[in-house]
Amino acid sequence: MQHALSAKKLNVYYGEKHAVHDVSLDFAEKQVTALIGPSGCGKSTFLRSLNRMNDLIPSCRVTGDIMMKEHNINDRETDVVALRKKIGMVFQRPNPFHKSIYENIAFGPRYHGMKKKADLDNLVEQSLRKAALWDETKDRLHKSAFALSGGQQQRLCIARSVALRPDIILMDEPSSALDPISTSRIEELITELKEEFCIVIVTHNMHQAARISDKTAFFLSGRVVEYDETDKLFLDPSQKETSDYISGRFG
Amino acid sequence: MERSVNMERSYNKRQEAKPHIAEEWVGKIYTLICIAFLVITIFSMVYFVASKGLSTFIVNGVNAFDLLTGLKWNPDIDVPSFGALPFIFGSFSTSILAAIIAAPLGFCAAVFIVELAPKFGRTFLQPVIELLAGIPSVVYGFVGLSVIVPLFRDLFPGQGIGIAAGALVLSVMILPTITTIATDALSELPAGLKEGSYALGATRWQTIYRVVLPTTMPQQMTGIVLGIARAFGEALAVQMVIGNAPHIPHSLFESTSTLTSAITLSMGNTAMGSVQNNVLWSLALILMLMTFVFVFVIRFLEGRKKL
Incomplete structure (x- = not known):
């Protein structure tokens, strides 16, 4: 299977703190990969390295390779703006x-050169449809986004990323601030989106990982303890830490 | 014996309870007196200025419309004319021009302090800018008179005094206000907002220009209006560099006057109760009403912030 993205021996440091140790993970196309683990295990930090969002933190240093096709993302020469479009x-x-x-x-498409109103209208509709938000918003496209509910706002943010036609969508606990109904809508949406995109999702919620992901990586203290098919990892984990974590013995 | 213990206990209770109630009352009454004093002072000021200012029209029979739109200011001749439009024009043009100069400077300074060099900005730049606010206005006027006016005299036709010099001095004076409010607005921005923009592939400048600036616009406008209000009321520094000729100038480098400079310049030379004195109160009334307008505008903008 083709890998959309693969991290090789990735290390992340915040000043002196070594937050992510030698993580190597491959993410397949058209699959959902979940990153789980207790708070502070480095899963969000790892995720943010994948589109170079950690560049924004001055004390942060990332070493190792992140390969997208033949291209190393974690290279000085990489055009971060073009990367974040992908x-x-x-x-x-x-x-x-x-x-x-x-x-x-x-907003995004304009910056990447789409100027014609007809194209933009089209893209806005398409993106909202993909985010399952079109029916709720088609009559008030020009109203403030803050009139939407929290769950709708989050789907709008998903639509906003989708509008750039990326290859990969990273999600950092996208439903942790939402109520259960909005959460299940987001989960349905993720399942639909994986027909088209590679999705990497960080989640605190193990049930969520089990419900929506194809593969799961378990992070602990900045290392990947286990990375496998989701069913395998939850039903028959090979590491003791993994089974302790998923059975609720810690974390 | 037991009874006396009981009595003592209840006595102690009463003793304990009383000071608290008294404290509450003292605090309440004290704050009430303070606020009453404040409210009375403000209302008597407004009443005093209004009664004096309106007596020009009621007692002396000067036409209010003529005062607001008249171009001739000649209070000391036999048939005096009181046209205050040149002053009103001078006040508005200097303070708005000052805001036009100071607003972009203040915003960019705030961007530098918050976005580009937070450590250096917070510990060094911000205190320096706030220091500007503490310099007395006579010093600004003096510097303006000895630096800006000669410079403009050399560079442009005219004597260097006028709206341009006044606006430039004022712009430096209102810079701290605008910068401080802009800095607060930028640092209060929710952290996720900028990240959201970066994640869509926007550059830093695109993010500042298309996300940060529009989002903080109501607060930026509050800062600008506060700046204009301060410039509008500033008398001394402007008076020193503007020339004080009571007419609408044809260029930015020609002598003119503002409401405040007209008042400070003439108030010592008029007798209390005379029409010449009352008309100055009318100018003060205009100033005061404009300040109210500014305050209402700021209130309105503050309300819009909570989107």
Whole structure:
């Protein structure tokens, strides 16, 4: 199977703190990969390295390779702007811009050169449909995004990433700030989106990982303890730490 | 014996309870007196200025419309004319021009402090900018008179005094206000917002220009209006560099006046109760009403912030 993205011996340091140790993971196309583990285990830090969001933190240093096809993302020469078009990201808290629903989605494509109104209209509709938000918002596209509920805002943020037609979407605990109903809508959406995208999702919620992911990686203290098919990892883990964690003995 | 213990206990209870109640009351009454004093002072100021300012029209029979739109200011001749439009024009043009100069500077300074060099900005730059606010206005005026006016005299036709010099001095004076409010607005921005923009492949400048600036616009406007309000009320520094000729100038480098400079310049030379004195109160009334307008605008903008 073709790998959309593979990390090789990735290390992340915050100043003196060694947050991620020698992590090597491959992410398959059109699959959902879940990263689970207790708080502070480095899973979010690892995820944020994949689209170079850690560049924004001055004390942060990332070593190792992240290969997207033949291209090393973690290279100084990499055009971060072009990279982030290819690898979208959805955050823990919905973070729509203080603009209309339409403008929230048109924001990214405009920057990457799409100017024609007809194209943008089309793309906005497409993206909202993909995020299962079109029916709820088609009559109020030009109203503020802040009139939407938390769950709708998060789907808008997903639509916003989808609008750039990325290959990969990174999600950092996308439903942890949402109620159960919104959470299940997001989960349905993720299952639909994987028809088209490679999705890497960090989650605190093991049940969520079990429900939606194809493969799961278990992080502990900055290392990957186990990486396997989700069913295998949850039903028949090979490491003792993994079975302790998923049976709720710690974390 | 037992009874006396009981009595003592209840006595102690009463003793304990009383000071608390008294404390509550003292605090309440004290704050009440303070706020009453404040409210009375403000209302009597407004009443005093309004009664003096309006007596120009009521007692002296000057037409209010003529005062607001008249171009001739000649209070000391036999048939005096009181046209305050040049002053109103001077006040608005200097303070708005000052805001136009200071607003982009203040915003960019805030961006530098918050986004580019947070450590250096917070510990060094911000205190320095706040220091600007503490310099007395006479010093600003003096510097303006000895540096800006000669410079403009050499560079442009005219004597260097006028709206341009006044606006430039004022812009430096209001810079701390605008920068401080802009800095607060930028640092209060939710952390996820900028990340969201970066994650879509926007560059730092695109993020600042398209996300940060529009999102903080209401607060930026509050800072600008506060700056304009301060510039509008500033008298001394402007008076020193503006020339004080009571007419609407044809260029930015021609002598003119503002409401404040007209008041400070003439108030010592008029007799209390005369029309010449009352008309100055009318100018003060205009100033005061404009300040109210600014305050309401700021209130409105603050309300819009909670989107």
